[in-house]
Amino acid sequence: xxxxxxxxxxxxxxxxxxxxxxxxxxxxxxxxxxxxxxxxxxxxxxxxxxxxxxxxxxxxxxxxxxxxxxxxxxxxxxxxxxxxxxxxxxx
Numbered sequence: 001x002x003x004x005x006x007x008x009x010x011x012x013x014x015x016x017x018x019x020x021x022x023x024x025x026x027x028x029x030x031x032x033x034x035x036x037x038x039x040x041x042x043x044x045x046x047x048x049x050x051x052x053x054x055x056x057x058x059x060x061x062x063x064x065x066x067x068x069x070x071x072x073x074x075x076x077x078x079x080x081x082x083x084x085x086x087x088x089x090x091x
Contacts, residue, residue, distance in 0.1 A: 003071035007042055007079040014082055015049075016042020018070030023059070035059050040074035044082050051085045053078050 003018045019039040022031035038060050043052035055074040062068050 003069065004040065004042065004075050006071060007040060007075040007082075009044065009079060009083050012044045012083070012086055013046040014042055014044035014079070015046045016040055016075065016078065018075060020069040020071075034062060036068045038068055038070045038072070038074045040070045040078040042075075042078050042082065044086060050089055051082055053081050053085075055081070 004016045007014055007016050017040070019037075019041075021037045021039075022033075023035040023037060024030070025032050037056060037058050039054065039056045041052070041054045043049045055078040057074050057077070060066075060068045060073045067073055
């Protein structure tokens with residue numbers, strides 16, 4: 001549940017925390033209105049963790065229309081890494 005829904009896996013229960021932060025303006029005070037860092041820290045399986053990952057995406061391309069938040073751009077990447085790693089470890 002929550003903002004990390006795109007990290008959900010069919011075979012394993014995973015856990016994680018999303019993050020979205022505005023980048024500061026270069027040479028100025030304040031934050032950029034359109035530059036972000038999107039992140040997701042998570043792992044699995046939840047009941048006995050075997051893998052933990054951190055995905056951080058600096059300045060996700062908003063023009064692609066896929067969003068810019070940790071839940072929309074970083075969580076799916078983390079899910080793929082977790083899934084492939086757990087499949088490998090299961091061999």
